[in-house]
Amino acid sequence: MRMSNVHVREKIAFGVLFCVTLFVLTPVVIVLWIIFKNGLPALNWEFLTQMPTDGMRGGGIFPAILGTFYLVVGATLFSLPLGIFAAIYLSEYARENALTRLINLAIVNLSGVPSVVYGLFGFSLFVVFLKFGVSIVAGSLTLAIMNLPVIITATREALKGVPGYFREVSLSLGASRWQTVRHGVLPFALPGILTGTILSIARAAGETAPILFTVAAFYIPHLPKSVFDQTMALPYHLYIIATQIPNIPVSYRYGTALVLILMVLILNLSAIVVRSRFRKKYKW
């Protein structure tokens, strides 16, 4: 009697946990299914490589794809070195004191700042104060700052995951502190760093608020010529064609969403591939 009671409870617990997990999956599946079903008909070579026509009701979305690509690359260029070096300093060099505690607090808070606040900050600092204008540089820098706390946290976790004895072994062999970081720690933390970084880039690709005031253009009839030009970008373009332009084919809206989601998915997939590749290489 008692045994079967335990057995029943076990089954109930398993069932509930399984259903909850399944429930988490459903919205993802439904969203993806709707977007794929409605967007796939729009996907063709012209859609991906041509300029928009007919007041964005026809043609392609190439300038938005290119713009998002530029922004992602720009944001990565700025945030990757800054974030990784800051994380190395914090986890390998800095000693526990009031300053490092303050820095830690700042990083935690930075990751909690709403993205629209980053947008306003980027607008006032890069666009107005530093006179970059509404431009790819200003947008990239804004996204980079938004990415920094994520990259720093991911890098620190990855560095922390490298066992302490790696450092002792390296130092005991006469390596300097930097050599130890460079050759005895960093290579083994790289999979974690890359995974965190790529995920943060994927997030940046889909952000709308930070680029709203700093770079994104409603419509430009030509491609950006320099980093100080404005550009169209996928998330903002999606917002415009979904709300501002009447009589646009439904497939265009979903097609744009599909391209954006595919970009993010590809980035996330590459993060997984990178991680498993390195995991096989450095096992301990």
Add this chain to the structure above:
Amino acid sequence: MVEKAAVSKFEVRELSVRFGGSGVLRALTLDIHEHEILGVIGPANSGKTTFLRALNRLSDLNPRMTFSGSIRLDGVDINRGMTSEALRRRVGMIFALPMPLPLSIYENIAFGPRRKGIRDRKTLNALVEESLRAAFLWDEVKDRLKTPATKLSGGQQQRLCIARALAVKPEVILFDEPCSGLDPVSTAKVEETMLQLKERYTIVLVTNNTKQAARVATRTAFFLMGELVELDATHKIFTTPADKRTDDYISGKFG
């Protein structure tokens, strides 16, 4: 007590080490002779490992560590007269557990030399072979230098770590309980290696296994509660120790 002919490699004078509030080593004074194996025995918390890590300044890693007194290597103060990197190139260390880096056998051995700036393939190849031979591992691994070092057995890994330390061309090698994770056969091999290395290097062996000290050490030091109780020729320590506490420890009455 000190043999006349012996040349001192390390001179430790009045060395006290504290971690924050608690003293771990108290006013330690002793010499380590060239080409000897100095065995260091003592119960847990006697300061053996702290002593060892002070000799290559790995103790610097603990920000709460403070010390007084001096350690001289060939007459030069290791804390004031040289950088920690220069010191550690002359004083290698083998840790309690075999700790190969997750690299190939070859790259593990080449790690130290590469950090010294040696790039030339031929020089590195020669160093790797020489070091592996000196650690009696060459014949077992010569055909698979590119395979991960973590695939080796525990005993092989520990000899790999010895080879890795040798590749830096040290003068002194510190062994921190090198056989604590090894089976008797691997232990015998590591001990055999140590006896061979004595001809060319100065060795300090910290061990929890008093019999190991009796087997390989030239002289043996007995540490207790951060103090040096006794230091003498190994056979004297194990047959007619001067201090009763030494006698009690090696006969297994405590510790």
